[in-house]
Amino acid sequence: MDTLLRVDALEKTFLMHQFDEKKITGCRNISFSVNEGEFLGITGPSGSGKSTIIKCIYRTYLPTGGHIYYQSDLYGTVDLASAMDRQMIKLRQTEIGYVSQFLSIMPRTTALEFVAESLLEMGEDEAAARLRAEDMLAHFHLREALWNTYPKTFSGGEKLRLNLARAMVRKTRLLLLDEPTASLDQASKETVKERIHELKMAGTTMIGIFHDLDFMESVVDRTYQLQSGILKEVN
Numbered sequence: 001m002d003t004l005l006r007v008d009a010l011e012k013t014f015l016m017h018q019f020d021e022k023k024i025t026g027c028r029n030i031s032f033s034v035n036e037g038e039f040l041g042i043t044g045p046s047g048s049g050k051s052t053i054i055k056c057i058y059r060t061y062l063p064t065g066g067h068i069y070y071q072s073d074l075y076g077t078v079d080l081a082s083a084m085d086r087q088m089i090k091l092r093q094t095e096i097g098y099v100s101q102f103l104s105i106m107p108r109t110t111a112l113e114f115v116a117e118s119l120l121e122m123g124e125d126e127a128a129a130r131l132r133a134e135d136m137l138a139h140f141h142l143r144e145a146l147w148n149t150y151p152k153t154f155s156g157g158e159k160l161r162l163n164l165a166r167a168m169v170r171k172t173r174l175l176l177l178d179e180p181t182a183s184l185d186q187a188s189k190e191t192v193k194e195r196i197h198e199l200k201m202a203g204t205t206m207i208g209i210f211h212d213l214d215f216m217e218s219v220v221d222r223t224y225q226l227q228s229g230i231l232k233e234v235n
């Protein structure tokens with residue numbers, strides 16, 4: 001199987017300007033690879049650096065060392081650790097999806113528009129994007145009364161389900177999931193699992209961070225554990 005993503009000696013150190021340039025290690029010397037179509041799970045204690053790794057891949061954080069080689073449709077092999085911002089923007093619009101447990105609210109955008117927008121970015125026409133967005137909101141059991149309202153006042157679980165709908169309504173080449181089941185009840189977790197299976201069948205490669213180990217084991221192909229700064233594959 002072909003490798004879609006290869007992380008090589010990734011490092012992220014945070015420089016705390018307001019605290020005498022104190023250095024905080026986010027992650028250090030992290031190497032792993034993911035094959036096309038595979039789902040890789042990452043687990044480990046709180047603060048061990050799991051989110052930092054995912055955020056470096058999505059380039060929310062600019063790595064301070066190492067490489068992230070990604071086989072893109074658009075540009076061939078790209079090192080996401082040093083790709084230009086405009087390349088990252090394009091890759092996020094068309095190839096790389098990301099779900100976090102926190103909603104980044106867009107002002108004056110309804111829940112339905114928020115989900116449909118991710119399809120419009122990929123070039124889908126407005127009517128089709130709207131219909132698919134409605135399907136996905138229904139799939140994640142977001143009450144219809146909320147679809148045309150602003151998500152600012154949504155509950156934690158509703159915000160997460162909206163995030164999931166936005167990221168999972170489209171089939172990206174790579175999908176990054178940062179605790180996609182945090183604060184979800186059992187029924188909602190099942191809807192996430194169903195959508196993960198559909199995307200996997202469609203060929204999406206996924207990397208997910210989990211604290212819910214039962215859920216993780218039910219969806220991933222391989223697992224890495226991050227412990228005391230060292231990433232190890234577990235069988």
Ligand SMILES: Nc1ncnc2c1ncn2[C@@H]1O[C@H](COP(=O)(O)OP(=O)(O)OP(=O)(O)O)[C@@H](O)[C@H]1O
Nearest residue numbers: 014024025026044045046047048049050051052053
């Ligand atoms: N923007 C930031 N600025 C400074 N330090 C940060 C920043 N982001 C993360 N860190 C630090 O990097 C370390 C790793 O954080 P990270 O969020 O990656 O951990 P995690 O394993 O995902 O934790 P959790 O399971 O609690 O979400 C922590 O010590 C954290 O305080």
